[in-house]
Amino acid sequence: MNLDRRYFLAGSAAAFQAVTLGQSNAARIPSAVIGVGNRGSQVLKGVLEQPNAAVAALCDIKPDRLDAAATSAAKDKPATYREWRAVIDRKDIEVVVIATPPHLHAEMAVAALEAGKHVYCEKPIGVTAEQVRDVVKAARNSKKVFIVGQQLRSFTQLQEAIAQVRAGVIGDVIMVKAQRHAGADLKHDGPSADWYFDVNKSGGYLIEQSVHNLDACNWAVGEHPIRASGFGGTLLYKNDPPRRDIYDCNVLSYDYPGGAKLSFTLNVFHPPGMPQGNQYVYIYGSKGAVDLMYSTNMYKLGSREAPTVLAAKREEAPHGHMTAFYDCITKNAANPADITVGASAALTAIMGHLAMTNQAVVSWDEMGVTL
Numbered sequence: 079m080n081l082d083r084r085y086f087l088a089g090s091a092a093a094f095q096a097v098t099l100g101q102s103n104a105a106r107i108p109s110a111v112i113g114v115g116n117r118g119s120q121v122l123k124g125v126l127e128q129p130n131a132a133v134a135a136l137c138d139i140k141p142d143r144l145d146a147a148a149t150s151a152a153k154d155k156p157a158t159y160r161e162w163r164a165v166i167d168r169k170d171i172e173v174v175v176i177a178t179p180p181h182l183h184a185e186m187a188v189a190a191l192e193a194g195k196h197v198y199c200e201k202p203i204g205v206t207a208e209q210v211r212d213v214v215k216a217a218r219n220s221k222k223v224f225i226v227g228q229q230l231r232s233f234t235q236l237q238e239a240i241a242q243v244r245a246g247v248i249g250d251v252i253m254v255k256a257q258r259h260a261g262a263d264l265k266h267d268g269p270s271a272d273w274y275f276d277v278n279k280s281g282g283y284l285i286e287q288s289v290h291n292l293d294a295c296n297w298a299v300g301e302h303p304i305r306a307s308g309f310g311g312t313l314l315y316k317n318d319p320p321r322r323d324i325y326d327c328n329v330l331s332y333d334y335p336g337g338a339k340l341s342f343t344l345n346v347f348h349p350p351g352m353p354q355g356n357q358y359v360y361i362y363g364s365k366g367a368v369d370l371m372y373s374t375n376m377y378k379l380g381s382r383e384a385p386t387v388l389a390a391k392r393e394e395a396p397h398g399h400m401t402a403f404y405d406c407i408t409k410n411a412a413n414p415a416d417i418t419v420g421a422s423a424a425l426t427a428i429m430g431h432l433a434m435t436n437q438a439v440v441s442w443d444e445m446g447v448t449l
């Protein structure tokens with residue numbers, strides 16, 4: 079991992095003092111955000127919060143979003159672009175944050191890495207195994223930091239709870255049951271509706287959204303699965319919106335090399351008032367089980383004792399993952415969501431997607447990506 083001495087010296091307390099005294103853009107890491115829609119405007123706030131970062135460029139093909147982002151970053155006086163390659167071509171830009179729709183991530187991330195930029199790429203890093211393979215190759219050939227926007231990896235409560243699971247607090251992990259259920263389809267006239275319902279652009283709910291949940295499962299099991307099977311379909315929102323080709327229901331099974339099994343379901347028609355909605359990840363071990371996503375309560379097998387809380391609930395820092403990214407650049411900090419994490423999560427989702435669309439058991443090796 080690259081440690082840039084200039085920024086290391088400008089880090090932490092020194093940077094705080096410099097910013098409060100009105101540090102110039104030149105002393106901060108020139109950074110760009112490509113795609114400033116729903117998520118991009120949030121990650122932009124995260125960049126603006128970093129004492130070591132200056133927003134030098136913003137890019138979007140939609141003028142209204144570009145204008146809104148430029149207004150929110152006005153203190154750094156960023157240049158604005160409609161053509162993303164013009165941002166990558168700028169030699170002075172050292173950090174590129176990518177928050178465009180998923181099918182564009184691989185091409186943009188590869189170009190940014192090859193141009194020698196540090197890259198924060200929103201999840202999923204690709205919607206096909208080929209795209210993931212391209213990003214893996216570029217990230218491995220780069221000496222710069224690559225982080226994927228799987229911010230759960232920076233949630234300290236999860237980090238503490240999963241560290242205990244990995245250390246054996248529930249014995250060997252033998253099964254995971256997880257779900258991501260929503261009460262309604264994504265808004266058909268919402269800000270992402272122009273790409274979301276096209277499976278080639280979003281990958282569908284499994285690849286675009288559940289990549290977070292599947293990553294949490296992999297993290298707790300300590301490895302990625304080696305095969306997947308399952309069924310899915312558009313059961314309720316048939317041709318709604320017109321030409322939709324993403325599923326609204328997935329029922330999947332995954333097999334891990336150590337023997338653990340994962341059962342995962344997804345739907346967008348769970349009535350809000352019905353119990354067991356929303357998202358959860360239950361980790362079952364040989365000595366007990368953990369409700370990982372919210373309470374981190376640990377229940378002992380064969381006991382009716384009250385559960386033990388593995389990690390106290392807390393308010394996570396809203397931009398903790400972005401801070402982790404800049405800490406990798408300036409302090410050589412450990413990367414919580416590196417290329418292996420991002421690629422494993424995306425491929426887990428893609429493998430499940432292929433199992434549903436091919437109506438066959440799909441193995442990890444078939445995807446042809448070496449991690």
Ligand SMILES: NC(=O)c1ccc[n+]([C@@H]2O[C@H](COP(=O)([O-])OP(=O)(O)OC[C@H]3O[C@@H](n4cnc5c(N)ncnc54)[C@H](O)[C@@H]3O)[C@@H](O)[C@H]2O)c1
Pocket residue numbers: 112113114115116117118137138139140143160161162177178179180182200201202227228229269270271286
């Ligand atoms: N980490 C998270 O929790 C989280 C949450 C939401 C979304 N996301 C991810 O963020 C990404 C964006 O999602 P969103 O909800 O912000 O979508 P969005 O549609 O609101 O924003 C995408 C933006 O990219 C712009 N864009 C499209 N093509 C472009 C191009 N060629 N060059 C420059 N800009 C271009 C669009 O105009 C739009 O403003 C997706 O990958 C999504 O999965 C992550």
